[in-house]
Amino acid sequence: MYEKERFELSDELIRQALSRDFEEIEPPSAEKAWRRIEIGLSGKKVAAIGRRSIFSRYGAVAAAACLLLALGGIGLFQVFQQGFFSAGDAGPEMIADEASPSAADERSQEDAVGIMMEEEQAPQGIKFYAESDSAPPDWPLSVSESYFFGEAVILEGADQTSYSGAVYHGQEETLLLIKSTVSEEEQGLFIDNISLHLDAYIGAAGEINGWKSFVAEGQPGLAWQKEGLNRALLVLSGYLPPEELQSIAEELIAD
Amino acid sequence: MEPEEILALVRQNDNDARRQLFEAYYKRTFAVAYNILRRRENAEDITQDAFIKAFQNIHQLQDESKFGAWLAVIASNLARNYLKREKRIILTDEERELQPGPVLDDTEDSVLRSLEVERVQKAIKTLPPEQYQVVVLQYYYDLKIEEIAQMLNVRPGTIKSRLFRARKRLADELELKEDPACLSGEGGDR
Numbered sequence A: 001m002y003e004k005e006r007f008e009l010s011d012e013l014i015r016q017a018l019s020r021d022f023e024e025i026e027p028p029s030a031e032k033a034w035r036r037i038e039i040g041l042s043g044k045k046v047a048a049i050g051r052r053s054i055f056s057r058y059g060a061v062a063a064a065a066c067l068l069l070a071l072g073g074i075g076l077f078q079v080f081q082q083g084f085f086s087a088g089d090a091g092p093e094m095i096a097d098e099a100s101p102s103a104a105d106e107r108s109q110e111d112a113v114g115i116m117m118e119e120e121q122a123p124q125g126i127k128f129y130a131e132s133d134s135a136p137p138d139w140p141l142s143v144s145e146s147y148f149f150g151e152a153v154i155l156e157g158a159d160q161t162s163y164s165g166a167v168y169h170g171q172e173e174t175l176l177l178i179k180s181t182v183s184e185e186e187q188g189l190f191i192d193n194i195s196l197h198l199d200a201y202i203g204a205a206g207e208i209n210g211w212k213s214f215v216a217e218g219q220p221g222l223a224w225q226k227e228g229l230n231r232a233l234l235v236l237s238g239y240l241p242p243e244e245l246q247s248i249a250e251e252l253i254a255d
Numbered sequence B: 001m002e003p004e005e006i007l008a009l010v011r012q013n014d015n016d017a018r019r020q021l022f023e024a025y026y027k028r029t030f031a032v033a034y035n036i037l038r039r040r041e042n043a044e045d046i047t048q049d050a051f052i053k054a055f056q057n058i059h060q061l062q063d064e065s066k067f068g069a070w071l072a073v074i075a076s077n078l079a080r081n082y083l084k085r086e087k088r089i090i091l092t093d094e095e096r097e098l099q100p101g102p103v104l105d106d107t108e109d110s111v112l113r114s115l116e117v118e119r120v121q122k123a124i125k126t127l128p129p130e131q132y133q134v135v136v137l138q139y140y141y142d143l144k145i146e147e148i149a150q151m152l153n154v155r156p157g158t159i160k161s162r163l164f165r166a167r168k169r170l171a172d173e174l175e176l177k178e179d180p181a182c183l184s185g186e187g188g189d190r
Helices: A011-024 A030-042 A092-097 A103-114 A187-198 A242-254 B003-011 B015-037 B040-056 B064-086 B108-124 B129-140 B145-152 B156-174 B180-184
Strands: A075-079 A147-156 A162-169 A174-180 A206-208 A211-216 A219-226 A229-237
Touching: A011 B015, A011 B108, A011 B129, A030 A147, A030 B015, A030 B040, A147 A174, A147 A187, A162 A187, A187 A211, A187 A219, A187 A229, A211 A242, A219 A242, A229 A242, B003 B015, B003 B064, B015 B040, B015 B064, B015 B129, B040 B064, B064 B129, B064 B145, B108 B156, B129 B145, B129 B156, B145 B156
Parallel strands: none
Antiparallel strands: A075 A147, A147 A162, A162 A174, A174 A229, A206 A211, A211 A219, A219 A229
16 A cells, blocks of 8 residues: 655655656647737837827827826826836745745845836926835736737826726737726716826717717726726727727626 | 757748757747746747747857857746736646656655656646746756846846745645745755
């Protein structure tokens, strides 16, 4: 009968166990993964926030005068997704197991392998997202399996309204997903605020198939409410038929 | 093509070279992410992000021969931080279907050995992310403690401590009585 104590935990045994584990695993399609990596590598890196609208930044609609204004608190804020390399709070399991005098070392591992998220220098008047601010929502890493998270932003107006936004890159289109944290906010006001925050002309909102639709700088957008809070999805660049945008929005609602 | 040549091309943003590295390291990088996250979808995303970050920051890799280990560090750090953001405590393990292992000689010793390896495989999955990370770097990528410490930007003592606790945890999980000398983390046969 096999006895558990018959073997020793040798280095070779651990090596074999790891090797077997890596060999046996069946990852998702490599082809699909590579395609996403290529998209990720070709995605436009967010440069310093300048006097360009988010639409022209992403090469969209030729706008006559789409400038970001840093007056009166209106502007576009850039958030760097700090989660990947920030320590944050360790989970209880980790704390219990890592009681060691090297706590400082743990925090320094934020910069492991020397990969730093380079902070761009913002033009004066535009505030970076600060660590003391409340944490941004956890954005999905992809939407509709075709658009991948690029950057997180904060849109803040003079009236203290604040929206969180996330830019998603597809092969040819770029989308902006916006979430409001203002409860009981009238939807029309939400869309108006988006117009102000983005310094973009938004025509009168209409309705398509039960959705609140609008056009921002010539690009389609949709607004809806989820859990009492306003959401919007709009196309920043490229071409996406409204019905396809609606399909993506439906998936987001379902998540 | 030698790894150094491939990496030289990657530094020049050669897409074919990137593809070669991706194909060489995709599976094991996914394994590292999956063993920390225990969710295929999340592991898939983290793996892709790890490659993107590695390629975008390839200029920071000083020793080409350590690319695999470096990539594993990126992936495991991303996975760890994802867990922290999610503040999710892993209570259950998504049991995955294992592919059949390699065909072995069916002698009793080889069968027993295979069972031992399988037990250690399962025990390794119980390690917390920080311990799993250093175990992979030392035992799979054959890095020395000083190399691991440098790569993770922590003190060598921290690495020794993690390895010690990892081996102790494995021994406990396997219900083994280990010789204290074997728990040193240096490895008896390194």
